[in-house]
Amino acid sequence: MITGVVNAEFEPIIPLSIRRFDGKVFTKDAIVDTGFNEPIPLIKFC
Template identity: 50%
Template sequence: MMTGVVNAALEASLRLSVEDTHGQVHEVEVILDTGFNGFLPLSSTVIGTLGLPWLYRQQGQLADGNLRVLDVFAASILWDGQRRTVEVEALDAQPLIGMALMRGYELRVHVQPGGVVTIAAVP
């Protein structure tokens, strides 16, 4: 089980551990976004700092409806105590956790500033 907190803007957030190419772990504050069906978008600056390997380009639809070509990278993250390799979209916006990453998990949010966010595997 993973836990986070609801911030003052009523966004469910948590800290995610992401490894760079040297195996060092970096903590990234991410917002949970149930409207995003991908894994994990990160800024090109963070991707560059981590040295993530490029995989391919794809077209993606942003929340405002605009289409954009996005570079996709591979990242190793710590998810529910296990190392997991996921796709990271280069997007210069707030880092998010999308529904593809939460697949097979239950999300519970106590919606108030400081409220508890839990993500737990569904047995």
């Protein structure tokens, strides 16, 4: 199950974790786009 919160602008927010090849994990909050119809682009944040 994915859990998250709803922010002041009523946007659903969930944590998104990415694990690098060396095992280090980076987590960023992501807004869930309810009009989702394309692949999720991963912005370089590691």
